[in-house]
Amino acid sequence: MGFMYALETLGLSSCPINWPDFEPLEAKMARALRLKPYERIVMLLAVGYADPKGNVASSRKKELDTFRRFNSIER
DSSP states (O other): OHHHHHHHHTTOEEEEEOOOOOHHHHHHHHHHHTOOTTOOOOOEEEEEOOOTTOOOOOOOOOOGGGTOOOOOOOO
16 A cells, blocks of 8 residues: 555556456466566556546445345234
8 A cells, every 4th residue: 555655646646456366367478577486466557647547446335225224023
């Protein structure tokens, strides 16, 4: 996270990319990057300049009553 903050101070944006622990992908990436047998990918990070006209994705939260329900017991 500190590295990502440092990128922001340089005017760069970043986005962590999930890297699944899946052996075929690990082997393919190791070959592409010519990694040594003891080196391993932990995570990927996309870095670049953000589109100044771009928007940040967001979604409104649903109201609590959409999900909350009480079971009433009649006596």
